[in-house]
Amino acid sequence: MTALHESAQAAIAALKAGFQPVPVKPGEKRPQGSGWLDKSYTEAEIPAAFRPGCNLGLLLGEPSGWLVDVDLDAREAVAIASTFLPPTDMRHGRPGKPKSHAWYRSPGLKTTTFKSPDGTMLLELRSTGAQTVIPPSRHPSGEQHAFEASGDPATVPVDVLQRAAGKVAAAALLARSYPAAGSRQDFAMALAGFLLQGGLSEDDVITLIDAAARTAGDTEVGKRVAAGSDTARKVAAGTPVTGARALAGLIGESVVGKLTEWLRLQTARGPEPWGTPIDFNDYSPPAFPTRALPEYLRAWVEAESEATQTPADFAGVMALAVIATAAAKVVRVEVKPGWVEPVNIYTGVVAAPAERKSAVVAHASAPALDAQAELEQKMVSEIAAAGTRRSIAEKRHAKAIEAAAKAVGDDRQVLVVEAEDAALELSKAIVPVTPRLICDDVTPERIATLMAGNAGRLAIISAEGAAFELAAGRYNDKGPVLETLLKSHAGDHLSVERVNRPGENIRSPALTIGVAIQPDVLIGLASKPGFRGRGFLARFLFVVPTSMVGHRDVDAKPVPQYVEAAYTSRVKTLLLAPTRKGPDGEIQPRILPLTPSAVARMRVYQLELEPALRLEGRLGAIADWGGKLAGAVARIAGLLAVARDGLEVQAIDVDILEAAIELGRYFEAHALIAFETMGADPATEGAKRVLRWLKRCDKPAVTRREIHQALRSRFDRAAELDQPLAILEERGFIRSQVEPAPRGPGRPSPTFEVHPLLTKYSETSKHPGAPHIEDSEYFEPTNQSGP
Incomplete structure (x- = not known):
């Protein structure tokens, strides 16, 4: 019997696998002869039909048991396919285009093509009515097809395969349409908003962004993914985000249309509905996440909040400050080699009079004051004895100096030596400082003295904004005294010179601040000399809780005794625990590393946080504060670990870090409110100015050029409006329209639709739930003619 050649052998193997083979012209894709769609072969007929050198094809669809070829035409589709297509054991390609064919069985599937708007074929789902050339055939280029997996094709339902192919095509099209550097972060945010609003899950959105960015060669994939995650959080919170319009302005309406079709996105007919805009004084600050605290601390914070009828923020933040004191x-905390954070923190809770902040501060700090009293009592006799020894040494020294001064001749030298010995004895007769764990009203000089006497640490815990008065120079006529406060947060060496007496040298000062601030003190803080520029405000974790005044329960229950006892006992144990000290009297700190899983989680958090610090990011206006947020999260993680496991804790695990990140996000939201209140954000102030003009101009749509011409006295260049307009769009007052293609030289000015609440062109009845224009807080009566 004559041995079968390669093509015939492959055809017989295909037939035995349940596929109908098709003879194809050598080096081509077209079948031989006509009627091939209706032709089937038996094993005996194959040697005659499949001659040496011919190519081999497979009939697709129903004739071959619903065999389907996912033909990946575009380079981008080949690169992305494995991310979305179901796994299968039958795949082939050629050297110039490996992995370009994936095979499945999908009963009932019809041939579907996915073409870009310019007509380029991205991929096909090939089924009944078509055939595909397979190994060992040769491509018209001369390359030989080869299987990368020659097992059985996976059986996949039609809908699953179609959706997967749609995602491959969508990601490939996005990669081909990827915008140039400079607008990629806006693209990622708009794409995420568009996809999420269209009904895609957050996981699918992130995967699409990641695949498109990697395939397009974006060098900042992490930032794009973080932008998608941030947008998802905003959508979940009901915060307005950019979407289809902004995306179309970046990659074109035709591309957005294809994405909508292939991803089966939900679409609304007609204009997108307007939501209620977020006013600048209408933030809803998040509540303190008590679930992030160890159980005994959580129980006390919640009970104290109930008992005093104050927001949990008060007790939560003050409790963290007390733990930091210990x-x-x-x-x-060692975040990674070379990055070690101390755990002292600066916190400021903004609260108006009558908020009962004094009661919360007193209750939170009570264990610290008790511990301080115990330490003082233990040292009474020691201080008294040391004082006696020093008095004796002082008198002996004085007498020795007097005797040496009067002596003459040979006796003088002997008495000088005795005076020097007395001076040495006096220098060793040190009287210990009365322990001070916390204080509330001290001068900057006194802070340094107290820290020097307490191994370099101290806490200012007060119901008043004493720290800000200190920094502004309440006790110093020469201007702000920030040096002590700045260095005592970072742990930098502090040297305070004195006039006519020895100064203080503290190697690693650690000051903790937990204060309440009245709103009128907060306003204008950013304009204080040095406060913003030298980073004083950036060191504070500000909290602006929602007031409960007018909504308090007059029959509130007191803190249960067992809850109070647990809090007091745990905190005092931390405060009274012995510390390890070196020969020089300096405390030898325990270094807390992050566990490997916590290290990985911290890296992800930093990748999410970094893009937010860009000028256009959510923290761009307070990047000085946001730049310290990762370090603050590390400090909080250290405090939570100590609060949970005590001062002998060995490491920070991922659960503790996750809780610290949750608190970091809480502080982030409050910082934005606090800094806006301070008037520290020029972009926000600019947005308010534009909003006032929009209320008066009474137009349903405006261009950036119109706004610039009207507000030229405020904005020198039109580009200066970009950030304020972005803020207004994020808050839902305006939304950008797709820019038309230019018809002549120059680029058309961006156009923005204006929320109907700001115009007289729309009937409020068309917007269910919207306040009447004449009653709206967004229309403030004004007689001004200028901006």
Whole structure:
């Protein structure tokens, strides 16, 4: 019997697998002869039909048991396919285009093509009515097809395969349409908003962004993914985000249309509905996440909040400051080699009079004051004895100096030596400082003295904004005294010179601040000399809780005794625990590393946080504060670990870090409110100015050029409007329209639709739930003619 050649052998193998083979002209894709769609072969007929050198094809669809070829035409589709297509054991390609064919069985599937708007074929789902050339055939280019997996094709339902192919095509089209550097972050945010609004899950959105960015060669994939995650959080919170219009302005309406079709996105007919805009004084600050605290601390914070009828923010933040009082200098957090954070923190809770902040501060700090009293009592006799020894040494020294001064001749030298010995004895007769764990009203000089006497640590816990008065120079006529406060947060060496007496040298100062600030103190803080420029405000974790005044329960239950006892006992144990000290009297801190899983989680958090610090990011206006947020999260993680496991804690695990990140996001939201209140954000002030003009101009749509011409006295260049307009769009007051293609030289000015609440062109009845224009807080009566 004559041995079968390669093509015939492959045809017989295909027939045995349940596929109908098709003879194809050598080096081509076209079948031989006509009627091939209706032709089937038996094993005996194959040697005659499949001659040496011919190519081999397979009939697709129903004739071959619903065999389907996912033909990946575009380079981008080949690169992306494995991310979305179901796994299968039958795949082939050729050297110039490996992995370009994936095979499945999908009963009932019809041939579907996915073409870009310019007509380029991205991929096909090939089924009944078509055939595909397979190994060992040769491509018209001369390359030989080869299987990368020659097992059985996976059986996949029609809908699953079609959706997967749609995602491959969508990601490939996005990669081909990827915008140039400079607009990629806006693209990622708009794409995420568009996809999420269209009904895609957050996981699918992130995967699409990641695949498109990687395939397009974007060098900042992490930032794009973080932008998608941030947009998802905003959508979940009901915050307005950019979407289809902004995306179409970046990659074209035709591309957006294809994405909508292939991803089966939900679409609304007619104009997108307007939501209620977010006013600049209408933030809803998040509540303090008590679930992030260890159980005993959580129980006390919630009970204290109930008992005093104050927001949990008060008790939560003050409790963290008290824990920091105990842990400062005793432990330090090693985020990674070369990055070690102390655990002292600066916190400020904004609260108006009558908020009962004094009661919360007193209750939170009570264990610290008790511990301080115990330490003082233990040292009474020691201080008294040391004082006696020093008095004796002082008198002996004085007498020795007097005797040496009067002596003459040979006796003088002997008495000088005795005076020097007395001076040495006096220098060793040190009287210990009365322990001070916390204080509330001290001068900057006194802070340094107290820290020097307490191994370099101290806490200012007060119901008043004493720290800000100190920094502004209440006790110093020469201007702000920030040096002590700045260095005591970072742990930098502090040297305070004195006039006519020895100065203070503190190697690693650790000051903790937990204060309440009245709103009128907060306003204008950013304009204080040095406060913003030298980073003083950036060191604070500000909290602006929602007031409960007018909504308090007069029959509130007191803190249960067992809850109070647990809090007091745990905190005092931390405060009274012995510290390890070196020969020089300096505390030797325990270094707390992050576990490997916590290290990985911290890296992800930093990747999410970094893009937010860009000028256009959510923290762009307070990047000085946001730049310290990762370090603050590390400090909070150290405090939570100590609060949970005590000062002998060995490491920070991922659960503790996750809780610290949750608190970091809480502080982030409050910082934006606090800094806006301070008037520290020029972009926000600019947005308010534009909003006032929009209320008066009474137009349903405006261009950036119109706004610039009207507000030229405020904005020198039209580009200066970009950030304020972005803020207004994010808050839902305006939305950008797709820019028309230019018809002549120059680029058309961006156009923005204006929320109907700001115009007289729309009937409020068309917007269910919207306030009447004449009653709206967005229409403030004004007689001004200028901006």
